[in-house]
Amino acid sequence: MNSIGLRIHGKKDMRVEQFELPEINDDEILATVVSDTMCMSSWKLAQEGEDHKKTPDNLDKNPALVGHEFSGKILKVGKKWADKYQVGDDYAIQPNLARDDTPFVPGYSYPYIGGDATAVIIPNEVMALDCLVPFHGQAYYEGSLCEPLSCVIAAFEAQFHLIPHTYNHKMGIKANGNVLMLGGTGPMGLLAIDYALHAGVKPKNLVVTDIDQSKLDRAKQLYPSDDVNVSFVNVNGLSVEEQKAKLKAVVGGDGFDDIFCMISVPALVTMSGELLNPDGCLNQFAGPMHKDFTAQLNFYDVHYNFTHVAGTSGGNAQNEATAAQLIAERKVNVAKVITHVLGLDAAAETTLTQPEIGGGKKLVYSQKKFDRIELAKVDPKSGLGQVLAKHDGLWSPEAEQWIMANMPDITTADTANH
Incomplete structure (x- = not known):
């Protein structure tokens, strides 16, 4: 045919x-x-x-x-x-x-x-x-849209945190923790917000950044929540140090347990590592365009504070099936x-x-x-x-x-x- x-x-x-x-x-x-x-x-x-x-x-x-x-x-x-x-x-x-x-x-x-x-x-x-x-x-x-949602599910499930008093890990974001999404108002960011608010494991605080106030306003309108404290932060024109101070202030001076870097900018990847709490996990969600994309990472924190890095490229068959079920059940x-x-x-x-x-x-x-x-x-x-x-x-x-x-x-x- x-x-x-x-x-x-x-x-x-x-x-x-x-x-x-x-x-x-x-x-x-x-x-x-x-x-x-x-x-x-x-x-x-x-x-x-x-x-x-x-x-x-x-x-x-x-x-x-x-x-x-x-x-x-x-x-x-x-x-x-x-x-x-x-x-x-x-x-x-x-x-x-x-x-x-x-x-x-x-x-x-x-x-x-x-x-x-x-x-x-x-x-x-x-x-x-x-x-x-x-x-x-x-x-x-x-x-x-099952496929893009499956990418989000894969990223959340790829996060990992230490089981207390062991070197074993529990997969997924930290329950009742602080989550940061850098550049999180694009379509994948919006799906990630939706999933963070409606998945079985939820954070206490979800912070989403962008440099476009209209996109932040739209995201705030689309994703209200009674269960999670959601903050939409405009970082336009701020230096890296100013961004760090502003983002920590949003969560009471603390750092973040899970960070999703949804843009590929070396300075922001480095900043993400500096914002991690002990046992925090940084996920480089955005796929870099160039094979030589690099950023600095503090290995003192890796050794003594157990910070770590994850990355995912697409979902898998199980993630797709989960996405299909969530969508069909009107949860997302x-x-x-x-x-x-x-x-x-x-x-x-x-x-x-x-x-x-x-x-x-x-x-x-x-x-x-x-x-x-x-x-x-x-x-x-x-x-x-x-x-x-x-x-x-x-x-x-x-x-x-x-x-x-x-x-x-x-x-x-x-x-x-x-």
Whole structure:
């Protein structure tokens, strides 16, 4: 069957094209994609092209499908998986296959699987590693956002603290402790705030920083809490020493037990180490762009105060399943991170200009054709505007249904090779 998808051919060379999907093998699954949410990782992929660690060397001859936060419906199941998956099932994908033999993953490496496509072939290794996750939420965008939420869950679970009087560790953030999120008002930061407020283990104090007051104000509005003391701190224009003093003052002069550095700035990583309490854990959450990214760490504190460092790159299959359950049970409202929606025809330009566009998650409806829409600027008198108004301006299952009913399908005429 034919599929239409966004493929990367090289550095900054992304094209929406039609291509033929072969017949699936007995160990593969054919599926539609309904939605995909964009990640800055796809922007980094576009910048690096064939130099990216997850792409094949010959992208110019064998382009890869883009998009790794996607959800859709199963169309056909190879006989190997017929007892586990059924035609008509909705699914979410955990693209981080965590294989030892290859770095290749969906959305970066394969010719026939990526979220910015109308139809895909899911290869055997995805099912073999339990990375095809059944999804029972109310809308496909929720399925797409299982992947970024799984990254947050992985980071929280990777934190570790000493069990008293031993050198053994208990995994996860410190219960009733102090948590700091540096640069925490981006889409991943917002998901992390949501998870910190609603997971089983909660901090006493959660401090979130940024240099943009409007983003801090929006986060404060979106995430009120009666259980956790949440503070949103503007550090714009402050030196590192001024930031340290201000952040300690917020928690009564103490330091922090868990710090998530959601930006890659060496001075802030070093500052994070200096803000750790004894047995505190620093998580470098943001993926650095450059392989030589380094920062100073006080090894006196490592030795005598037992401070330590963690880092995670993506989630795993279990994290994805946990995310799917939290979303389906309405414990986490992932719609709060969506600020733009678009059709597949706008996916290339949007991927390449994510930093300039700003805002939160960009949600692609892979079957549809329409220009990018900024939710905050939708005419409140329009059909979509009236739907948004019913949900306090947030995306919703009803808004998704409106898109599916009112926006045209993408066709071959809309592709680069029609």
